Structures are given as C-alpha cells and as structure tokens.
C-alpha cells in the first residue's frame with residue numbers, strides 16, 4: 001500500500017458513492033482495507049477511479065455487496081471520515097434511536113447531506129425496519145423521495161427542540177469541558193443537546209468539566225493532535241460508550257450487508273374517511289411517518305383520528321403512492337328505491353283515514369259506509385286496532401283505514417295520517433270541535449293530506465252543523481259556502497244519511513290528487529296492523545302502495561322476513577295477488593312486524609340478510625338506549641327518591657300495545673311512583689321477556705296473549721309476576737294498585753293522652769318528671785311533645801315510664817307516674833306532656849296523583865300571585 005493519505009470516506013465522497021462500495025472495490029483488488037476509517041494511498045485511489053471512472057457516478061452497492069459484505073466499524077476514525085460517517089447516521093434519528101443519539105451532535109446534517117448519495121440515505125430506514133414485523137427482504141431498495149429524506153432531519157429537529165431546552169446546560173458543560181477549543185466548535189444543533197445530555201446523564205455530565213474532560217482525554221486519547229481535539233474528545237466518548245454499551249456502539253456502525261425493505265404498495269384504495277393508523281398500515285409506514293407528513297401539510301392529527309379521502313390521498317402522494325376512492329359503504333338495511341317511469345303509472349284507489357274526537361261516530365260512519373256492523377262486536381265499545389277496508393262507489397274503489405278515536409290511540413292515528421290520501425274528519429254536530437278534533441286537523445295538515453269534514457249526527461235534536469262550520473273556521477278550515485275550499489258534508493251515520501254524498505266527494509278529491517302507482521313491479525307496502533295468531537302465526541295487514549304482491553313472493557318487513565304464504569282481503573276471502581291501495585292480511589313472516597314498517601319484495605337471500613342486519617342494528621340501539629336510561633335513572637335518583645314500577649307489556653296486536661303503553665304512562669302524574677315501560681311488543685310472553693323482567697325487576701302485563709311454556713317455567717324460577725288481561729281497564733286498575741302499594745307510607749298523628757308535670761325529681765342518674773295523666777293514656781313507647789303555655793318546648797321520646805319504682809308499659813288517666821325523657825332535662829312543674837303516636841294511613845295512587853295535582857296547582861297559584869304582586873309594584 002502506498003502512503004496513506006485518503007480515508008475510505010474521502011474516496012466515497014470524491015467518487016460520489018458509499019464507503020462500502022469503496023471498500024468492496026479495494027478488497028476485490030486485494031488491497032488491505034479494514035473498514036471505512038482505514039487510510040489508503042494514491043494507488044488505491046487510482047484503482048477506485050479505474051473501477052468507477054472519473055465521473056464518479058453513484059454505484060449501487062448491491063452489485064458489490066454480494067461479493068463481500070461490509071465490515072463493521074471498530075477503529076477510531078479520523079475527523080473527516082467520522083463526520084461523513086456520522087452525517088450519514090444523522091439521517092437516522094426517527095427510526096433508530098441509539099444511532100441517532102450517538103451520531104447527531106458532531107456535524108449538522110446539512111453539511112453532509114449533499115455528499116451522501118441516496119443509497120446511503122436509504123440505510124437507516126432499511127435497518128430500522130429490520131425489527132419491524134411484516135417485512136420482507138428485497139434486493140433493491142427503492143429510492144426515497146426527496147421530501148421524505150428531507151423530512152427526517154426536520155422532524156428530528158423539531159423533536160430536538162424539546163431536547164434542546166434541556167440540552168442548554170449540557171451545551172454549557174460542553175464548553176467548559178473542552179476549554180479554549182470550545183470557541184472553535186460550532187454551536188451544537190438542537191438534537192446534539194438532546195443526544196449529548198441523554199448519552200452522558202446527569203452524573204457523568206458532572207464529571208465532564210474542563211479538568212475532568214481533559215483528564216479523560218489525556219488518559220485515553222494518547223498522543224492525539226490538538227487540531228483533532230474536538231473530534232478526539234467525541235471519539236473518546238464514543239469509544240467509551242462503545243466499550244460500555246457494546247452492542248449499542250456497534251449499532252452506529254455501517255449497515256449490514258443484507259438489504260431489507262418493506263414491500264410497500266404503490267397504489268391503494270381508500271374509503272371516504274380513514275384513521276391515520278389505518279392509512280399508515282395500508283401504506284406500510286409507521287403512523288408517526290404519516291403524522292409528520294400531515295404536520296408538514298398543516299394538519300394536526302392524532303394516530304386514531306379520521307382524515308378524509310382528499311387529505312389521505314395527498315399524504316399518500318407525498319409517499320409516492322397513488323390512491324383511488326372506494327365506493328361509499330352501502331347500508332345493508334336499505335332497500336333501494338325504484339323510480340317508476342311515468343308511463344307505467346296507473347290510477348289507484350284513494351286511501352282514506354277517518355279521524356275525530358271520541359264518540360263523534362267514526363266507527364258508526366265506517367259501519368254505515370260498509371253497511372256492516374263493526375261497532376257492536378268491539379269489547380267495551382272501544383275500537384282497539386286499525387282495520388282497513390275497501391268499498392266500491394260508482395264502480396270506483398275507496399280504501400278506508402279505521403283509526404280509533406280513544407286517547408290511547410293518538411300515536412297510531414298520527415301514523416294513519418301518513419299513509420292516507422284523504423282524511424275524513426268526523427265532527428259531531430251536537431258537540432262541535434273538541435280537543436281531538438283539533439289534534440286530528442294538525443295531523444292531517446302536517447301530513448299534507450286534504451281534509452273532508454263529515455258533520456255527523458245531524459239527526460240529533462241538538463245538532464247544529466252551522467256552528468260546527470264556524471268553529472272549524474278558527475282552524476283554517478273554511479267551507480265552500482263561506483268562500484273556502486274545504487268540503488263539509490252533513491251526515492248521519494245512524495240514519496245512513498249523506499253517505500253517498502260523502503263518498504262522491506272523496507272520489508272528487510282523489511281525482512284532483514291524481515293518485516297513481518305502477519302495478520307491474522315488485523310490491524312495496526306499509527304494515528297497518530300486525531298480530532300473533534295462535535294457529536296462523538304472524539299475521540300482518542299490509543296496504544300495498546305500489547306494485548303487486550303475490551303469493552310466494554319473498555318479502556322483508558322491518559326485522560321480519562319470509563314468503564307470502566297466504567293473502568286474505570278485508571272480506572275474509574283468500575286472494576292470490578294484491579295491487580296498489582289494496583289492504584290484505586298476509587301470512588308467512590317469521591316474526592310480527594310493527595305498524596308502519598315497510599314491506600318490500602326482494603329475493604330470498606336479500607330478505608334474510610336485510611332483516612338480520614336490521615335486527616343487529618336494533619340490538620345495538622337497545623344497548624345504547626339502556627345505557628341512556630341508566631343515566632336517566634341516576635338523574636331520577638339524584639332528583640329524589642322516585643320509585644319506578646317497571647313493566648314489560650306484551651299484547652296480541654300493535655294497537656293494544658300502544659293503547660296500554662299510553663294509558664300506563666298516563667298514570668305518571670305524581671312525584672313518587674312512576675310507571676316505566678322497559679319493553680313492549682306484539683306476541684306471546686317469551687323467555688327473553690322474562691329475562692328482561694328479571695333484570696329490570698319488572699312485572700309483565702300480557703294482554704290477550706299468554707306466556708309460552710319456557711317463559712312460564714323461567715318466570716316461576718325467577719319469581720316474575722306475569723299478569724294476563726283481556727280488558728285494558730283491568731290492567732290499569734291493577735297497575736294503579738301496585739303503584740299505590742309503592743307509595744311512601746303516609747302517617748297521621750294520633751294524640752294518646754295529656755300528662756301534667758307536677759314535680760321535678762332529681763336522682764343521681766336521671767331527672768324525673770313526677771306527673772299526673774290528665775286524659776287518655778301515656779305509653780312507654782309514645783312520642784311526646786312538651787308544652788309550656790301551649791308553646792312547644794321539645795318533641796322527642798320517653799326514656800322510662802314508671803309507677804313508683806316499677807317500669808310500666810302504660811299509665812291511664814287519673815294515675816300518677818314518673819317519666820324520664822331522652823335528651824331533655826329542662827322541664828318544669830306545670831308543663832304539659834302530650835303523648836302521641838304516628839299511625840299509617842292508606843293512600844292510593846289516585847289520591848297521590850290528586851295530591852300532586854293540588855300541590856302543582858297551589859304552586860302555580862302562588863307563582864301567579866307573586867307575579868301579579870310584582871307587576872303591581
């Protein structure tokens with residue numbers, strides 16, 4: 001070897017390649033080189049030049065590495081080599097901590113960056129990844145983007161800012177430690193402070209004062225030139241670190257021969273939004289890589305934060321990854337709407353809802369229209385479910401939905417208005433506009449349904465149709481004869497008067513509305529009513545809205561699905577198909593749907609998957625609502641000691657469920673006991689109902705349904721109270737009784753007797769009132785009140801009651817006794833002791849509700865009085 005002038009790193013710089021390549025070239029030419037710090041002469045330089053050429057194109061290491069792997073660094077380097085080496089390492093901090101900590105200080109990254117070829121820059125990432133899971137070894141490391149390679153020092157710098165603060169004292173120490181030469185050393189970059197301070201730690205840093213630093217240098221550095229002092233000192237530190245830390249020291253050595261790279265996708269598909277960590281894993285980068293890139297883009301995002309497609313796409317582009325947006329997730333519970341071509345539409349019968357105040361004659365009117373007698377069959381005279389009927393007038397069909405008028409059915413009526421084309425508002429001519437008349441007007445108006453007024457009971461002596469018309473004007477319904485556009489038809493359901501006129505007017509309004517639907521497509525409809533029938537299973541009344549429903553059709557309704565097994569029309573006849581506006585009862589569903597559920601004909605598989613997806617959603621919602629109600633419960637507990645009477649309601653038809661719910665909740669008029677319906681539904685009482693009742697300590701109200709065998713068995717073991725009813729009022733009365741039982745016991749004071757204190761006797765242990773019972777009796781467990789001149793001095797309890805020396809239970813009028821009192825000694829002669837007891841009195845929920853109402857009224861009156869007083873002032 002010729003005179004040693006050049007370090008391997010110098011040659012690497014000169015020929016714009018990496019040191020390993022130089023070493024490999026020299027070794028392949030049988031020159032003796034140990035590592036990158038070895039010094040070589042002109043001859044070796046010429047050999048390298050010969051190999052690489054004067055242009056010194058960067059040479060990929062891989063071509064040589066296979067021949068001879070790069071040795072690891074061991075010897076102390078000279079200043080230049082060291083700088084170059086460290087500058088290369090300085091690129092690593094984000095991925096390989098030990099290396100960063102050791103190498104960062106010496107040379108600012110920028111000084112070495114131009115000299116470091118991309119292949120060298122790649123190394124830290126590659127090495128860092130060797131520890132990461134899911135990596136593969138590849139032959140060729142893809143060149144890093146410019147942005148990425150710049151990114152690292154910048155981000156490590158920003159991280160170093162924090163370290164920089166803590167490093168300030170370390171910088172000071174460094175100055176002291178190196179003494180005079182320190183002035184020649186450029187101020188360390190922020191990362192230096194951090195790595196220096198980390199490397200030394202507080203204790204050792206203390207040793208590194210000027211003298212200590214020199215001593216250590218002299219002791220270990222040996223004959224080293226002054227101009228190399230700074231490098232030497234650091235090198236000394238490095239050697240010490242290397243000696244002590246062993247593996248850590250070696251970690252700073254050049255890369256191992258094997259090239260390790262992550263297989264990263266060049267193209268990814270992204271959803272509408274994606275979490276940062278998911279984007280990172282899709283691109284095979286670390287989340288911190290992504291976060292850093294986002295920061296540079298001015299987006300501050302955490303690892304779990306969702307970013308939108310556009311942002312994710314920009315980030316991906318920064319890493320050289322192209323993206324494509326995935327189509328939005330399709331809701332698995334939705335059935336796509338089918339747009340009908342206007343040419344396919346055909347006229348369909350109008351769907352009419354009859355609404356009105358209780359007893360104004362809705363059922364009688366429908367009865368008159370259908371010419372049958374429905375009202376006489378109804379238990380208790382109250383309609384309990386929606387029925388749908390088709391009638392024919394002048395050869396045209398009209399469909400009527402019977403919406404009951406009882407207060408409990410308000411919710412159902414509201415729903416009825418949503419599926420109807422025309423609303424008939426029945427107003428009794430002898431009664432006029434009533435609260436539910438107004439409610440019905442609001443429902444119809446909010447649904448945008450035209451209203452026809454049927455002024456009923458015109459046969460009655462007190463009937464005054466004109467007054468009804470005038471009253472209705474207040475609600476914006478002006479009859480045609482008063483210049484308005486509301487059709488008002490006087491009728492008598494009882495006498496069957498005006499019915500034809502009413503029907504004609506319905507057809508007239510329907511004509512104006514141009515009601516059309518396409519009968520030649522798969523059916524869509526709405527459930528009007530559904531029940532569980534003993535022999536037939538789930539029975540649902542459907543109003544077909546478009547298309548034609550046929551026997552055998554595969555259907556999904558809410559969370560239920562199945563095939564149409566049979567269809568029965570409003571006259572009880574089996575039919576094979578049902579076109580638009582036709583109400584039919586269908587059999588074949590696996591479960592009882594709810595009124596208002598949409599029926600759709602879809603293929604069998606889809607029906608099942610949609611129903612199951614909906615069921616899953618329902619369960620999730622239930623869990624959510626349970627946690628909400630727990631909050632509500634906690635609030636109630638905080639508000640005061642309100643007791644809940646938890647109830648599970650099961651009934652044969654949806655109408656009854658709603659009627660019961662509404663009536664039961666109507667009992668919540670006091671501040672002590674409340675009905676809480678934990679669950680309600682159509683169908684037999686099932687095992688899951690009992691489990692729910694057990695968990696919520698509820699009673700089960702079963703209306704026209706029975707518990708199945710399993711439910712009964714479970715109810716027996718869990719001691720759940722199942723009450724079965726056939727009449728709503730019976731259920732209500734029982735619940736009222738139960739609520740009464742839950743009321744806080746009420747007490748009244750009962751005076752037992754009056755006693756006069758005639759002498760105050762002092763004993764060593766007690767002060768005794770020598771007394772005489774004036775009237776009634778005094779008991780040893782009586783509560784007592786001490787009065788002086790009719791002013792109450794004390795209210796408390798007796799300690800002991802004696803006749804002479806004996807403890808007695810009671811002393812009657814006309815007898816003397818000695819009384820000592822708990823916690824009271826200030827009695828005097830002439831004081832009166834009133835003995836009394838608190839007796840429990842029976843209260844009912846009706847009384848409690850009444851009392852609560854009176855209390856509220858009193859409060860309202862007091863507030864009004866206070867307000868009036870304020871105004872007067």
Ligand SMILES: Nc1nc2c(ncn2[C@@H]2O[C@H](COP(=O)(O)OP(=O)(O)OP(=O)(O)O)[C@@H](O)[C@H]2O)c(=O)[nH]1
Pocket residue numbers: 356357358359360361362363364365375381382383404405406456457458459460491492493494495
């Ligand atoms: N005089 C007379 N009585 C009528 C007429 N229409 C109904 N009624 C009577 O009014 C009462 C109530 O009639 P319903 O048809 O049950 O009234 P509704 O509005 O359906 O009552 P709910 O179902 O309870 O909401 C019954 O006693 C009917 O006989 C009528 O045109 N004239």
